[in-house]
Amino acid sequence: MSESTLNILQYYGAGAALLAAFLxxxxxxxxxxxxxxxxFVTSSIALIAWGFLNDEGAGIGWQNVGLLIINVVGVYRHLIAPKNRKAHK
Structure with missing residues (x-):
């Protein structure tokens, strides 16, 4: 994998996560x-790719596998099933 592609994945993942957390x-x-x-999902996908395509990033890759699962739950709760979420309050 080219160094520039790895840099794009790394910095997109970091920037997207910061913007998502701010929102x-x-x-x-x-x-x-x-x-x-x-x-957050797109950030996790970028950082999973960066982590496993990079010689030293497997820890970040695995962390983002877990975060991807959490983020998919967030998408489901807030966009797909918002009525179910409000019913539990």
Whole structure:
């Protein structure tokens, strides 16, 4: 894998995660939070790829496998099944 592709994956993953975390912290509502989780999903995918294609990034890759699962749950709860979430309050 080329060094420039690895850099794109690494910095996209980091930047997307920061933006997603900022959006979640603003608590702008169910839909915006759901789309922030979609952004987290893309970040996790980029960092999984970076982690396993990089000689020294397997730890970040595995961490993001776990985060991907968490982020998919966030997408489901906030975008796919928001009515079910409100019923449990």
């Amino acid at each position: 979640v912290s603003l608590n702008l509502g169910e839909r915006i939070t759901g789309w922030a989780f979609v952004l």
